[in-house]
Amino acid sequence: MKEIQIRPIRKEDIPGLNEIRRQPAVTEKTLGLPSERIERTEEFFNRLGPDDHVFVAVTGNTVVGIGALFVNSGKLRHTGRLVLMVHGDFHNKGIGSSLLNTLVHLADHDLGLIRLELDVVVDNEPAIHLYKKSAERPLSDVPTGAPRNENRFASLNKHRTKKKRLAFSRTLENLP
Secondary structure (H helix, E strand, C coil): CCCCEEEECCHHHHHHHHHHHHCHHHHCCCCCCCCCCHHHHHHHHHHCCCCEEEEEEEECCEEEEEEEEEECCHHHCCEEEEEEEECHHHCCCCHHHHHHHHHHHHHHHHHCCCEEEEEEECCCHHHHHHHHHHCCCCCECCCCCCCCCCCCEEEEEECCCCEEEEEEECCHHHCC
């Protein structure tokens, strides 16, 4: 396998991103649809703002994964939402971990965020395993509101949409 590079998304990545979002291996474990049109992916790219941080994993010229961090606004400015997707042919190769590490580093060292959240479909065991592996403490059911703990922690909460929410939290005291 060629070396995987993590870098910011570019306009020429749109077709590769659209392909990933329509793959059975991805649509089975996300809320994505196999009928998504390329125009929808172009709209996503064109709407990205200064608080939207999107990275792709590429090998050669092929997009094999995407990771995004969307910084919330207002009273939730200290939080962000994560999105991760990896091409089905590249699962279990460390790409999800690399993307997640890139996003967490950005949140910690550049943006000063103290809470990251993402939703995951409850039967997406590979994703849940990745998030559990990345947590510094065992996952537990805690509210997904403002952080209430001085240590970094993660939580999974069940939602009616058959999704779970994972949250990484850090207090300002723990930031470099």
